[in-house]
Amino acid sequence: MKRALFILSLITLTIGACAPAPNIGAITPPYIDPGVDPESWAVIPAGEFPHGQHDHMTTVDYDYEMMVTDVTNEQYARFLNEAITDGTVHVGEVDVEAGEQAWMVEGAYGSYPGDPFDGYKHEEEIKAGDKLYVPTQAEGLRLTEAAGVFSSIPEYANHPMTMVTWFGANSYCNYYGWRLPSEIEWEKAARGTEFASGYGYPFPWGEHIERNNANYYSSSDLFEKMYGKLGNTTPVGFFNGKTYDGYETLDSASPYGLYDMAGNVWQWTGDDYPDQHYRYMRGGSFFTYEVDLRVWKNNSAGPQYFSPAVGFRCAR
Amino acid sequence: MQAFSRRLDYLFRSTRGLTLVAIATVSIITAIFGTLSGPMVEWGIRDITVNGLGMDLLEAEREGRIIMLYHTIAMTILAIEVYFMTEILPMKRHEQVIINGTITVGYLTAVIFGLLFSYWGHNFTYHGLFLVGQSLVFFAGILLMVALSPWKKEYRLEKDSPYAHTKGGVDMERMAFFVMAIAALISASFGAVTGSFWSNGHETFLGEDLIRVAHKTLLQKAIIGHLHIMLTLVAVGITLIVGHWMKFKGILHKIAMPTMVLGIIGTTFGALSVVWLEWAHNIIYVGSTFIMLAALFYVIYTWDALIKEGTAGIKKPNFFQKMGALLKDPLKFGPGWQMVFMNFTVSGVGIFLAIKLEEIFRVWPHREERITLTGHWHILAALIATIILMYFADLSGLKGKVRKWFGWLLIIMSDIAFASATIFSMKRLFVDETNQQGIVNTLMLLMDLGLGIILIVLAIFLIWRLYDLFQERGYWFKEFSTEKKLSAEAEIIEQKLKLEELNAILKEVSK
Numbered sequence: 001m002k003r004a005l006f007i008l009s010l011i012t013l014t015i016g017a018c019a020p021a022p023n024i025g026a027i028t029p030p031y032i033d034p035g036v037d038p039e040s041w042a043v044i045p046a047g048e049f050p051h052g053q054h055d056h057m058t059t060v061d062y063d064y065e066m067m068v069t070d071v072t073n074e075q076y077a078r079f080l081n082e083a084i085t086d087g088t089v090h091v092g093e094v095d096v097e098a099g100e101q102a103w104m105v106e107g108a109y110g111s112y113p114g115d116p117f118d119g120y121k122h123e124e125e126i127k128a129g130d131k132l133y134v135p136t137q138a139e140g141l142r143l144t145e146a147a148g149v150f151s152s153i154p155e156y157a158n159h160p161m162t163m164v165t166w167f168g169a170n171s172y173c174n175y176y177g178w179r180l181p182s183e184i185e186w187e188k189a190a191r192g193t194e195f196a197s198g199y200g201y202p203f204p205w206g207e208h209i210e211r212n213n214a215n216y217y218s219s220s221d222l223f224e225k226m227y228g229k230l231g232n233t234t235p236v237g238f239f240n241g242k243t244y245d246g247y248e249t250l251d252s253a254s255p256y257g258l259y260d261m262a263g264n265v266w267q268w269t270g271d272d273y274p275d276q277h278y279r280y281m282r283g284g285s286f287f288t289y290e291v292d293l294r295v296w297k298n299n300s301a302g303p304q305y306f307s308p309a310v311g312f313r314c315a316r
Numbered sequence: 317m318q319a320f321s322r323r324l325d326y327l328f329r330s331t332r333g334l335t336l337v338a339i340a341t342v343s344i345i346t347a348i349f350g351t352l353s354g355p356m357v358e359w360g361i362r363d364i365t366v367n368g369l370g371m372d373l374l375e376a377e378r379e380g381r382i383i384m385l386y387h388t389i390a391m392t393i394l395a396i397e398v399y400f401m402t403e404i405l406p407m408k409r410h411e412q413v414i415i416n417g418t419i420t421v422g423y424l425t426a427v428i429f430g431l432l433f434s435y436w437g438h439n440f441t442y443h444g445l446f447l448v449g450q451s452l453v454f455f456a457g458i459l460l461m462v463a464l465s466p467w468k469k470e471y472r473l474e475k476d477s478p479y480a481h482t483k484g485g486v487d488m489e490r491m492a493f494f495v496m497a498i499a500a501l502i503s504a505s506f507g508a509v510t511g512s513f514w515s516n517g518h519e520t521f522l523g524e525d526l527i528r529v530a531h532k533t534l535l536q537k538a539i540i541g542h543l544h545i546m547l548t549l550v551a552v553g554i555t556l557i558v559g560h561w562m563k564f565k566g567i568l569h570k571i572a573m574p575t576m577v578l579g580i581i582g583t584t585f586g587a588l589s590v591v592w593l594e595w596a597h598n599i600i601y602v603g604s605t606f607i608m609l610a611a612l613f614y615v616i617y618t619w620d621a622l623i624k625e626g627t628a629g630i631k632k633p634n635f636f637q638k639m640g641a642l643l644k645d646p647l648k649f650g651p652g653w654q655m656v657f658m659n660f661t662v663s664g665v666g667i668f669l670a671i672k673l674e675e676i677f678r679v680w681p682h683r684e685e686r687i688t689l690t691g692h693w694h695i696l697a698a699l700i701a702t703i704i705l706m707y708f709a710d711l712s713g714l715k716g717k718v719r720k721w722f723g724w725l726l727i728i729m730s731d732i733a734f735a736s737a738t739i740f741s742m743k744r745l746f747v748d749e750t751n752q753q754g755i756v757n758t759l760m761l762l763m764d765l766g767l768g769i770i771l772i773v774l775a776i777f778l779i780w781r782l783y784d785l786f787q788e789r790g791y792w793f794k795e796f797s798t799e800k801k802l803s804a805e806a807e808i809i810e811q812k813l814k815l816e817e818l819n820a821i822l823k824e825v826s827k
Contacts, residue, residue: 053376054519098679120530124678140750202375218358229358230753275530277678287749288683289357294375300528301681308750 027226031155032244036237038075038158040068041316042189042256049188050200053296058184066181066189067313069236069259070160070267071172073142073152079172080108080133080143080150088175091148094132096304099124107135108150110171120275126303133168140308159233160265160311166279166303169268169312180270181315183298186282189315190262191295192255202294204254204261209293213252214239214263215286216293222247223286231286233308234264262293265311277302285309323785323792331403332795334416335708338396340778341427342389342701347771349385349435355764372437380520384434384446390546391423391453394500396704397553398460401493404560406471409807411463415456422452454504461497466490478565480573488573492556495577499584500549506588507542510535524689528682537591545587547693548604552580554703555611558651561707562618572613579606608663615652622648646723647714650706654699657731661738662696676745684744691741695734702730705774712781713791725773733766 043065051058083089094109095102114128136145141163142156164172166180173179181189191200196207203209211219215234218224222244224231237259238244241251254261266281273280278300284293287309291297301310327333350356351365352373366373373381398419402412426449433442465471472485480488514535523540526532532540556576564572582603590596619642626641627633633641643649669676669688677685709722740759747755784790 053379055376122678123530138750139748197374199374199376207375228753228757230756273530276528278528278682281681289353291378292683299681299683302679305679305681307681 028153028155029223029226029232031157032235032238034158034235034237034240035242036069036240036259038067038069038072038236041065042068042258044185044189044256047193049191049193050195051184051187051296053294055195055200058188060184060188064181064185064315066185066256066258066315068257070265070311070313071169072158072236073161074157076134076161076164076172077143077150077152079175083110083171083175084108084148084150089133089171090130091136091145094130096132097127098302098304105132105135106137108133108145108168110167112167112171115272115277116274118275123275124277124302126277131167132165132304132306133171134164135306138163138306156233158235160236160260162233162265162308162311163306164268164311165306166268166301168306170270172312173270173314176314178314178316180268180312182271183269183280183282185315186261186267186269187295189256189258190254190282194255200295201255202296203252204258204295205250205252209262209290210250212239212248213250214260214284214290214293216263216284217287217289219263219286219290233286233311236260236264238264262295265309266299266307268310268312270315279303281310319788326785326792326796328420330796330799331399331412331416332711332799333792334420335396335399335711336781337420338392338399338423339705339708341424342392342396343774343778345385345389345392345427345431349431355760369435371435373435377434377438377520379522379525381434382522383520384430387450388427388430390550391426391450393550393700393704394453394457395419395423397550397557398456400557400707401460401464401553404557405464405490405493407463408810409803411459415459415463418452418459419456422449422454422456425449426453450508454501454508457497457501457504461494461501464490464494464497466494478569480570488577489556489560489569492552492573492576492580495580496549496552496556499580500546500553503542503545503549503584503588506538507546510538510542510591514538524686527685527689534591538588541587541590541596545584547696548583548587548607549580551696551700552576552607554651554700554707555607555614555655558703558707559614561710562614562621562648562651564614564617566617568613568617572610572617575606575613576610579603579608579610582606608659611655615655618648618652646720646727647706647710650723650727651703653727654703654730657734658696658699661734662692662699665692665738665742680744684741688741691737695737698730698734702726702770705777709777712777713794722773722777725769729766729769729773731766733763733770736760736762736766 043063044060046059046061046063048057048059050056080089084091089108089110091108093104093106096105109130109132112126112128112131115126117123117125119125134141134143136143142153142159142161143150144153145151170180190204191202194201199207201207203213205213212221215221215223215231215238217231218229219231220229221231221234223234226232239249239252240259242249252262253259261283263284264286265283266285267283269280269282271280279302281299281301282295282297284290284297292299301307325333327337348365348369351361353362356362356365365371399416402415426446429442429445429449433439433446466486466488471487471490473479473481473487475485477485482488514533521536521539523543526536526540529536559569559572580603583600583606584603586596586599586601586603589599593599622645623633623638623641626644627637630637665688705726706723709719714722736759740756740763743752743755743759781792785792787793
C-alpha cells in the first residue's frame with residue numbers, strides 16, 4: 001500500500017509538471033507604457049573604467065552615444081518597411097548557412113559583405129551574400145507581415161525587438177548611420193566608473209540585485225504571473241521605479257541613464273574578433289539566472305542565430 | 317567523559333569512523349552551500365542561508381568562491397578514497413596511521429579555512445591555512461604512494477594467483493592504485509604550480525566560461541587540463557576500490573589491470589599536454605578508451621559473478637532467474653550499473669556532441685554549450701558519490717529491506733535526476749526557446765525530485781549512524797572492535813617479522 005502511494009505520488013507530480021505550460025507566443029500581454037523614451041540617446045564620456053570581472057582599468061578615448069533602451073519592435077518594423085521600400089531589405093526565402101550545413105528560412109533579409117576569414121580551428125567562414133534578418137514564420141516574432149509591410153503586435157510595440165539575427169541588428173544600426181556597440185563600449189555604458197566594496201559595479205545600478213531590479217529567470221516580475229517563471233520580455237525601460245498593477249519596480253538605470261542593461265534580452269554587440277565567427281552578446285535575459293546579468297558576462301552565437309531572448313541597441 | 321572519548325577515538329582513529337566523518341562533512345557542505353544556487357535561490361532559501369550564517373558574498377568573487385568550494389569537496393572525497401585504500405590494500409599499520417592522520421588534518425583544515433576565506437570575507441590568514449591543508453593532503457598522497465609501492469617483496473603475488481600480476485609477481489591492481497596516486501600527485505602539482513605562477517591565484521575563472529576563447533592562455537589550458545584529469549582520477553580510484561570489494565579476478569582482471577595502468581598514464585599525459593600539444597585530445601581519447609575498457613571488464617565480471625552466485629542452486633537458470641539474481645542486491649549491482657549509465661549521460665553525450673559539432677556548438681549560443689559542459693561533469697561527480705555511498709553502506713552492514721530500499725532509491729533517483737539533467741542540457745535539439753517551458757518545468761521537477769530523495773536517503777542514513785553512536789554497543793562499537801582486532805593481529809605479525817629480522821641481524825653480527 002505504502003509503495004503504491006509512493007509511486008502514485010511520483011506519477012502525480014510528474015504528470016502535474018507535464019501539464020501544458022503557457023508558451024510565450026500564445027499569450028498577449030497588456031500594453032504597458034514604460035515611460036522611458038525609446039528614441040533617446042545617452043552620452044558616455046571618454047575616460048577609463050574598470051573592465052571585466054577583475055576590473056582592468058581600460059580607456060575609451062572618445063565620447064560616444066548609446067540608445068537609452070533596446071530597439072523596440074515598433075522601431076524595427078519601421079526600419080524594415082523603410083528598407084523594403086528603398087530595396088535594401090527583401091522578404092522571401094533565404095539560405096541560412098552554418099559551416100557545411102545550409103537550410104532555407106522564410107524571412108526578411110539583406111546583403112552582407114562577409115567577414116575576413118582566418119581559417120582558424122573551429123572558425124566558420126561568413127561569406128558575402130544575402131543574410132537572414134528576421135524569420136517571419138518563426139514563433140515568438142512580435143511583428144506581423146502582410147504583402148511586404150511589417151507591423152508590430154500592438155501590445156508588444158515597446159518591447160525589445162527579438163528574433164533578430166546579428167545581421168539584422170547590424171543592418172538596422174548601419175541603415176541609420178549608426179553601429180552596434182563594441183563589447184568594451186557596451187560594458188562602460190553599463191557599469192560606469194564607480195566602485196563599491198572595492199570592485200567596479202557588477203550591475204548597472206550598483207552592487208546588489210533585487211528581484212524588481214530587472215527581468216531575469218524567476219524574478220517574479222509582472223509577466224511571470226502570465227507566463228510562468230520563464231517569463232517573457234518586459235517593455236523597454238520597465239524597471240524605472242514606477243509601480244505597475246501593484247508590481248513595484250526599482251529605478252535600475254545605469255550610471256549614464258541607460259535602461260535594461262541587465263536582463264530582459266541579451267544584446268548583440270558589434271565586434272568581429274579574429275579567428276572566430278561568433279558574435280557576442282551582453283546583459284543576460286529573462287531566460288537566464290541573475291549571475292548572467294553581471295555586466296562583464298557575455299554570451300555568444302553564430303551571427304545567424306535568433307532567439308526570443310536576444311535583441312540589441314545601437315551606438316554612434 | 318570516557319564514553320565521549322571512546323566515540324572520538326572511533327571517529328578519528330578508525331578508518332570507518334574517519335570515512336563517516338568525511339561523508340558527513342561533504343553532506344553538510346552540500347546541504348549548506350547547495351542552497352546558494354539554482355531552485356534554492358528561486359525559493360528564497362539562499363537569502364535565509366546568507367543572512368542566517370552572516371556570509372559576505374560579493375558578485376565579482378563568485379567564481380573564486382565556487383572554485384574554493386569545489387576544492388574543499390574534492391579534498392574530502394580524496395580523503396574518503398584514501399581511507400578506503402588504506403583499509404583494503406595491504407600496508408604496514410604505521411603507514412596506515414600516518415597517511416590517515418595527515419590527510420584528515422589536511423582536508424579538515426582545507427575545508428574549514430577554505431570556506432571561511434571564500435564565504436566569510438577575505439582574511440588571507442584563512443587562505444594561507446587553506447593552502448596548508450591542501451599541502452597536507454598532498455603530503456599524505458606522497459606517503460600513500462610510498463606505501464603502495466607494488467615492487468615490495470611482501471606484496472608480491474604467487475605465480476598461480478587469480479589476480480593480475482607480472483612474471484615477477486608484481487600485483488597489477490596495486491600497480492594501478494600506485495600509478496593513479498602518482499598521476500594525482502603530478503596533476504595536483506600541475507594545477508597548483510600553474511595557478512600560482514601565472515595568476516597568483518587571484519584572477520579566477522571557470523573552465524566552462526572559456527570554451528569559446530579562440531586563443532587560450534597557457535594558464536587557462538593548464539587549469540582545464542588539471543580539472544579534467546583530477547575528476548577522472550577520482551573516478552578511476554573508486555573503480556579500483558569497488559573492483560577490490562567485488563573480488564574482481566580471473567582473466568578479465570588480468571586484462572583490465574594493465575589496461576587501466578596504460579589508460580591512467582595516457583589520459584593523464586593527454587590532459588596535461590593540452591598546454592603544449594595541439595593534438596592532446598587524441599591522446600586523451602586513446603587513454604580514456606583504455607580506462608573505460610577496464611571498467612567494462614569490471615562490469616562484465618561482477619554482473620556475471622552476481623548471476624552465478626544468485627543462481628547457484630539452479631541447474632539451468634532461465635533469463636528471469638538470472639535477472640533476479642543480478643538485481644537481488646542493489647548495492648553490489650549499483651556500482652557497475654552507474655558506470656554503464658555514465659556512458660549514456662556523460663561519455664555518450666560528449667561523443668554525440670563531438671560528431672554534431674558543426675550543427676550544434678557552432679550555431680548554439682555559448683550558454684547552451686556551458687549548460688552541457690557543467691551538466692556532464694556534475695553528473696560524473698555525483699555518480700562517483702553514489703558509488704562511494706553504495707560501498708560505504710555495504711561496509712556499514714545495511715541488510716534486508718533497508719539495504720534494498722537504500723540501494724534502489726540511490727540508483728533509481730540518481731538516474732532519474734541525471735537522465736533529466738542530460739535531456740535538459742540537450743533540449744535545444746528537440747524544442748526551441750519559445751516552446752521550452754513545459755519540458756523545462758518537467759525536467760527541473762524530476763531533477764529536484766531525484767536529488768531531493770537522494771539527499772533525504774543520505775540524511776536518514778547519517779542520522780541512523782549518529783543515533784548509533786549514542787548506543788553503548790552500537791554498530792560503531794562492532795566496527796571499531798573488528799578494526800582494532802585486525803590491526804592488533806597485523807601488528808603482531810609485523811612485530812614477529814621484525815623480531816625475526818632483528819634476531820637474524822644479531823645472529824649475523826655475533827658470527
